[in-house]
Amino acid sequence: MRWIRPSDFRSRKAFLHAIQSEQADIVQTEKHQWSNVDLDPSPQKDRTWNSFVYLAFWLSHAANGSAWTSGSSAITLGLSPLSAWLALAFAHLFITILIVLNGRGPSRYHIGFPVMARSAFGVWGSYMVIFMRAVVCIVWNGVNSYYGGRLVSVAIKAIWPRWGDLPNALPASAGITSTDMAAFWIFMLVFGSMSFIHARDLRYFYQVKSILVFIVMHALLIWWMVKARGVDFTVFPEAKMSTDTKAWLVLQAFNAGLGTASSVTVNQGDIARYARHPNDQLWTTLIGYPIASALPCLYGILVASASKKITGTPLWNLWDTLDYMLDQYPESENRGARFGIFLLASILALAYVGTNLAIKRTHRSSLPFASDMTALFPKYFTIRRGQFVGTMLGVCIVPWKILVSAKAFLTFLSGYGYWLAPIAAVLTMDYYFVKRGNIELAALYTGAPTGRYYFNMGWNWRAISVVILSLLPCMPGFANSVASEPLSISKTSQRLFYIGFVLTYAIACVMYYLICLVFPVPRMDDSFEAVADANDAREAAGGKLVMMGGEKADEESETNSDDKKSVADVYVLPA
Template identity: 30%
Template sequence: MPIIEKPHWTVRVEQPESAFAEGNSRWTNKDLDPVPRHARKWGVTSFISYWISDAFNAATWQFASSIIAIGLTWRESLGIVALSFFIISFVIALNGAIGVLHHVPFPVIARASWGFWGSYLAIISRAILAIFWFAIQNMNGANSVRVMIAAIWPSFATIKNGIPEAEGIDTPTMVSFFLFWLVSLPWLCMHPNQLRWLFMIKSVVVPVAWIAILVWALVSTKGEGDMWDQKATITGSAYSWAFLSSLTSVIGNYATLSVNQSDFSRYSRVSVKWQLIYVPLLPLIFTFISFIGVAATSAGAVKYGTIDWDPMALISNWPSRAARFFAAFSFALAALGVNISANSLSAANDLTALFPQYINIRRGQLLCAVLCWALVPWKILASAGSFLNFMAAYAIFLGPIAAIMVTDFWVVHHARYDTLALYQRHGIYAYTAGCNWRAVVAFLVGVGPNLPGFIQSINPDIDAGVGARPYAFGWLLGFSATALVYVVLELWVAPPRDTFIQRSVLPDEVYDAQGGVDEGVSVESGGEGEKGGWKERMSRIL
């Protein structure tokens, strides 16, 4: 009889022979290597559906609520949302374009500007944020599932609670949390190329459901409601500071994706110029969704006498059980999609970069799901308002990180990176002991002015006085200050001349040299003959 070898599971991840590893798996694995041509599945439709999917979530619905609460009107709140996403869309597009050109994820791109060991500062910062928000988004999904179950089984919400009140969660919510978490697991095992179908489905189902809610809001109240006639309750300098702080708050919600857009754009099979579609697309989509939140909340106030910015509280008032179920389902699907796109995949790429010998994207997402329970997000939401302030304020660290990445690629290096060197620890991006001190200095300069306000936001008992003012526009200040200092250090004070190359080295050149790329697929433009001025370089890229 033939001997049948039993499959065995190993702690180390699969690492086929890599053209980039140099025999050292410390800095890469299959999921960190540049995406080869045959694995680039994302087209224009995939990216549009991805962003529509990402935009339709409860947080976007509620953007206007905090702005209106501090004294501005719904019109001003929508204007702030539009301006915020107009600003952040440029950063998302520029960082996303790096992924399209070099087909590598954020943790690998960060090595060019931070150095191999220095990049860990940026990677760990984003990983922490992604894991905590994954846990919190699971609670948002659980609340949606709870409304769905209650629509089918009305007594579910009132079943006997066997969990101590001090835990911050009851039995129905715990069951809902577990069910949402369980349904999420199969999606966490999928490759990003497969996940694009989830985003496409969500980009159809959720917008249809929410537009139906908008129609209900407008038809049922015929435009009535105090909110539509609201006037700003603050003026002068208070108005200006409220405007800036609201702008920073909205930008901060998507500061993570401004850093890690390359985690998705690396799978692009279309020209880099399509990343520019984000500039008109994002402000339109996010502002429209915020308007739905305003209209639905205003309708709820007219019909039910309460202002419910929480969509689940609003939906729970509906008499139709079928309407409650399908509306809550749309929010559950929305939470699932955004949790994967903004949190679990981000955390997975970061964990993969930190431990490439043991973690790949699939294991990283599953580890994120396990850590979700350890963080007990129901306690975070129930008792730690200051912690949520901390998480929202964390954007002051991501703004400088995004600034360093954008300026390093587009301004300092004129869009020329050596992809192979991004995997060579002692190559041109080695810097001093693996750390680019210029990036660290620029990062500290960008973060420093915001720290007094950051501390005060966590603990209101600490009065930072006028020192808290910069925090009101923390992301903008951090991004601008970091960009300026970094460019000055890199170009005039202490230029790292080894990193200034005459032309890009793109991954397809390396794959072609190794014979590891599909035949019959053309090499993307932008890798050859890239000497010349800035305008010539940009024309070749676009």
Template identity: 30%
Template sequence: MDAVKERVISKSNHIKAKVKARTTSLESWVLPKQTSSFAPLGTWVNIDNDVTPLERQTWGGWSLVGYWMSDILSTQSWAGASAIISIGLTYREALVCLILGTSIIAIPLVLNGMVGARLHVPYAIASRSSFGYWFSRVPVVIRMVTALFWHSIQTYSGATAMTQVIRSIWPSYLLIPNNLPASAGITTQQMVSHLIFWLVQFPILLIPPHKLKSFFLFKAVFVTLAAVAMVIGLCVKAGGSGDIWDQQPRYTGSERSWLILYFMSSLTGSWATMATNVADYTRYMKSDRKVYLQALLMPGISTFIGVMGIIATSASRVVYGEYIWDPVQLTSRFDGPGGRAAAFFCGAAWCVAQIGVNVSANVISCANDMTSLCPKYINIRRGAIITTIIGAWVMVPWKIVSSAASLINFMSALAVFLAPIAALLATDYWVVSGRRIDVPALYRPMGRYRYWKGTNFRAVVALVVSLGPNMPGLIRNVDSSVYIGAAEKIYNFNYLWGFMSAAVVYAGLSWVFPVPEARVSREEMRAWEEERFAASLEGVDGERRGSDRSVEVEKVKVEEK
């Protein structure tokens, strides 16, 4: 008994000492340094922004299918095509926008996805070859801020689905008196839903990316079943699929054409974040050949969920007397014993859908970015915790949703920044570098990707040229009273302009002003691949020893220069 008591006291004292250290000393938060890293002494990295170890390269083709179903199956994707119809286009035109828009974004998804699958490095590290070792932090910060914002919005959106789950069990939940002031921007009941959803979501956010395969597959099956069940149930009640198929376009001529182009570009831009940092996920692939599946998965899954949304929206008018685009609002109309059971099932599915989007599109991305910026103190686990605390609470998402339309418009327009970033990553790997990247040099401040003081001016110029014509449209997107004239036409296809212009300018400048020391010869690449293959036969430790040898060779080269 005394021995047990001593162990309890010892454990308690250890916890107290650890808590005291964490609250009084920054050094207590320092992560173990990766002694097996490609980085030279003095440059801090940790396992989460190092090259993905062999034992973590666990994703296959089905993992990628589950991942994209997890990412695409959401309330936003459900309502996307239906929202286009509500503006005044027909379902045919909405589907054209959806299919073309997602097919276009599939191109950079494959191009940049291959970077992660072949190099096995995260987006923040891969961007150093095109932007330069230090300037690469700029696109990393842009992506990080975007991820924080959307995590905030998606979490609050998930809370509305959680409300439907709870009220399906306790209908009186909707009658909880509000004890919060109007200035809070949220009611007591909404705050409770937000807290419960966040608590359910939190442990899932802490799962390491290479272990998320099962969750992605679970979400894919669960949400698909719920979506199909909602559509079938509404069609049975409506006695058909409604009259949305007979809707005539409200616009004709060039106005109609520009609207189609605008919505197509908007749907392309809505996936701009993933096209930029898809390497954060494909780095876990066992084979790079499976990356090409994205060319089919993106338009295929998007079209499926979009069609489900259109059919349900059409049937909702027959059943409820109005078009209801939002699946959570549809769920809120399910009443009675059978209706409440359906509300529980569908509400839970949309909760899982929003959690999946947060995991796959926002939290892992933001955590990876934080890891690259502060590798000494932040790994993916800590980054996920920081991301969800800031996004779900510090940013006050209910305030953003209820009163900051201009901010939402601005953040939605960040595709104008992400398009050229994705273009530079793809162009550098496939065109300028000829798919030959010196991976160890990506981790060295004084390596071949230092360029001029850590900045590649070719990327900077391409970024500026791409952004310039889109800036008036971005301003008008925030303040609709601003007149920008013909510049609005360019903004209507902002992602296409941003991507193509940046790619052409960067490739052109790299051809006119080449950087020979930043290019890897075929002989060097072949030698490095042979060394890596030989090291892989020895196991992970052998691979790292081979990598350390290449680091030492490169250090000698730098010193000689």
């Protein structure tokens, strides 16, 4: 892809031609709409992520401020520290299973979420869920960026103490100070620059990040434990409540824990596609993610307990935690300690750059949004361009309003997972139980009415209706959570929202399975992943993927010597 030249602005036609995205070296029979170099299956040269890379990714991805904050925020509900942590730990263990399930298909067929969604929702229907995910990714991208910006502000203050004394030129209604806004844009500048690095080239960055972040979090924990002279959970006595009330609070914490990683259940395909072998993303995810995510939750609870013991107020986010530490070391006497805090804040801020570049909250980041943009506008968007646009849009949602309090943060996490749960459920049920792991790659890149995934006018009404209907039970609770003033809803409606992710996921799984029993979708093969195995065999023999579908694909298959095979059986990636 070449740079834009001054001559490209001579006319609208010249400009549009100049910004067109690059196409892969793959034979196509249709126009640009369904494919570009980032939507096409990842060729072998790009499948460079092995087990160690995935382990490093999950360690760096899970060990972040959002997991830390969810732990410290959970105890504000009135639960004991142990109850809050167990709820979050089991939530991460549960969500890990869902992540692995939705990573299998993309690792076998080397495609990301936008293309994978076409097989379940239809080539046109996929645009609905792509748009849903893109909106959620913009919000989380902005939240992560604000978090990173606050850490940048602490880092600057550690070197230049008078940074915190600069006058604030913004009104109180803005919800942010001038210094924090400046730090936010510094973070955005760094993040925006790194957005031009393709996801497949970030493996070494994640390996280094995974080591540094864990060192930082342990350093924070040790400092606070020494300062507080050990752990004292008595500062957070469990509030007196009925068994029924406590059960719902535990479920609310559990649902918030699911929310921190809910996007990964959908986004996993965007990194699983780069796996050298399908199992490379399996075991390291199953083992690494729940451990790496549960520890920061625990550390957040421990530090919140220590901070309440020392200051009388629990510090539930990382920037306040570091800011308090900084205040303990006056400039003239403790330059070494201040430099150490500068390093801690800088590393954590850089970790948020990596989180936004990947998927975190994952997921919840610029890579999924960028993948969505390549699907919505494949002629003009690549992953790099999509990441840059997602960065800019993340500013527009004023993320500092979301992190105003611990309760607001937990509400955000619950609502975030609620929207993505039915999409993840449909993808899981469709791949394992409806299609039995067999996908016709060629049909994913055609809008021809005869294409396998054209369904009804390009929409799989089964999947679309399931997503919409499964969201309805928790809709009143969600509306109440985002309303400026409390709505008049029943206690039951409010409590249903507390289990929004689990409920919508379960409803979507059952509904989609049953509706496909009554209105079945034709299978390519009853043997699990038989098509993927055939594709791998032909790829090993040096075959080439032909992106064609519809009538032309059918004509091509008729001229093939083995005309009884599916079109997808003969289309594999170039070596």
